[in-house]
Amino acid sequence: MGSNQSWVTEFILVGFQLRAEMEVLLFWIFSLFYIFSLLANGMILGLICLDSRLHTPMYFFLSHLAIIDISYASNNVPKMLANLVNQKRTISFVPCVMQTFLYLGFAATECLILVAMSYDRFVAICHPLQYTVIMSWRLCLVLAVTSWSCGFILALVHAILLLRLPFCGPREVNHLFCEILSVLKLACADTWINQLVILAACMFVLVGPLCLMLISYMCILWAILKIQSGEGRRKAFSTCSSHLCVVGLFFGIAMVVYMVPDSKQREEQEKILSLFHSLFNPMLNPLIYSLRNAQVKASLYRALKKRSM
DSSP states (O other), X not given: OHHXXXXXXXXXXXXXXXXXXXXXXXXXXXXXXXXXXXXXXXXXXXXXXXXXXXXXXXXXXXXXXXXXXXXXXXXXXXXXXXXXXXXXXXXXXXXXXXXXXXXXXXXXXXXXXXXXXXXXXXXXXHOGGGHHHHSOHHHHHHHHHHHHHHHHHHHHHHHHHHHTSOOOSOOEEOSSSOOHHHHHTTOSSOOHHHHHHXXXXXXXXXXXXXXXXXXXXXXXXXXXXXXXXXXXXXXXXXXXXXXXXXXXXXXHHHHHHHHSOOOTTHHHHHHHHHHIIXXXXXXHHIIIIIITOHXXXXXXXXXXXXXXX
């Protein structure tokens, strides 16, 4: 690593190339989104920890999702905000690799946690009588540990393969943060091994999990159609459809970025798409999965009532 990569000690994050006034406006808009996502996910995490009624498998996975969303956004957004109001948009080599490692780790872990959540909903709706037996705390812990371990092992593989590359030429990363494909374009060596590992990782954390989730939700939909109560059917369908929208956007955008052949025209589009994962997804998840939930609303009401007493 040492001699090869001493040629480049820092990169320049190109970001959005807009007028100064527009970048300041985006700074305030993105700052509000970021603060909201931190507060919403932090509130969900606090409620789940403090309210014993929410100590169930579903909320156990939601707490992990909240941690991932806070961490993923905090890894990418602060540097992006600083670059919007700062002309010196440099990032040192080691922090750049660390940012790449962390965002890949959190993104892969989120994919696998979403699979665990869909399995939890599948058992709850399709096998309600066996739910407590199947979704034991031991299984929940195994699913969570496996998700985090696999996510960060994959990220470590990407980081190690990135570190072995020489960077001796251009320094401009045409992205909002150190996104792996944008960084690889600056390498002074063949990156076919990196590209191959990225494709294999996409099959493992994107295509495979998406197929499993679609199967789970198809089974859930079939079970919903058998519900006698019209109100119960409507409520269950509303919940599942909103979950599918978020899952579809999350996986769909990731597959477009990492599995569709690259082109010059798509570079600017990919910057915009990356905003969904960095800003909008962490903001949408607590709204879709938690704050629309009656149990979470009741828990929040109890917490506010206790505070006012």
